[in-house]
Amino acid sequence: MREAGLYNLIFWMAVVVFVLVEGLLLFTALRFRRRTSDGIPSQIHGNTRLEIVWTIIPVLILIVIAVPTITTIASASTIPQGPDVLKVTVIGHQWWWEFRYPDLGIVTADEMHIPVGTKVALTVESADVIHSFWVPRLAGKIQAIPRRQNEMWLQGDEIGEFYGQCYQLCGTSHANMRFRVFVQSKADFDAWVKDQQAVPAPPTDPEAAKGAQIFQSKACVGCHTIAGTNAKGTIGPNLTHFGSRTTIAGAMLEKTDANLAMWLHDPPGVKPGSIMPNLGLTDDEIKALVAYLDSLK
Secondary structure, three states: HHHHHHHHHHHHHHHHHHHHHHHHOOOHHOOOOOOOOOOOOOOOOOOHHEEEHHHHHHHHHHHHHHHHHHHHHHHHOOOOOOOEEEEEEEEEEEOEEEEEEEEOOOOOEEEEEEOOOEEEEEEEEEEHHHEEEEEOOOOOOEEEEOOOEEEEEOOOOOEEEEEEEEOOOEEEEHHOOEEEEEEEEHHHHHHHHHHHOOOOOOOOOOOHHHHHHHHHHHHHHOOOOOOOOOOOOOOOOOOHHHHHHOOEOOOOOEEEEEEEHHHHHHHHHOOOOOOOOOOOOHHHHHHHHHHHHHHHO
């Protein structure tokens, strides 16, 4: 909001200056135009007082612009502190985003949830190469750099779903490295936090239970974490509450059973360069895994 106010101030000052300058130019051109063709126009040296005035006025205008500009930059770059600030650690991976809420004990992927009207302090880093975190409608860009932590903050002033994108070329599927920010009411955010902090109940549906056994017996446990199970991998996204998400594959696909089955069938075929390999799953195994992952809410 402060940036918008600064923009409006500078814009309307520029409009006033434009109107005045152009008006004076037109007045001077018409009032003092040459009226006869005889002789050379009168030669004048200048007006010292006028020259001083039109030198001082731009200086004053620049001062009026500089003061709010400096204070706005300082305000925008100062990371907020305090008990009302939500802290989120953002980690870029090839090619997905990890979101950690250190004060809430929540780890999720590709979808960040924040309460409306709340300042969110972000610590941004990378697990592999340089990425760039960017939510165009909420904040500017910031680099995610290996072995370095950069900081920024953002705030969602309206409830809604906001799209984000990696802005730094980071490999084969750079364009597929997307994410979403959900700005929720305080009540909805608190409900989401409560659900995310709970350990998913073991599946009771036979198909989902079969999928759980397949998940534990395959290489899945080496890359993914699911709370309450033996899956403790950290290479891939945390899948503890996968069923509550709306997207998959770095937020490039809507989370539907058909898309999830397509992804499990051949991840590199869906997202070129995917670190998740083709595991050679059968159709029955994929169907069971889809049922299990959907149950993780």
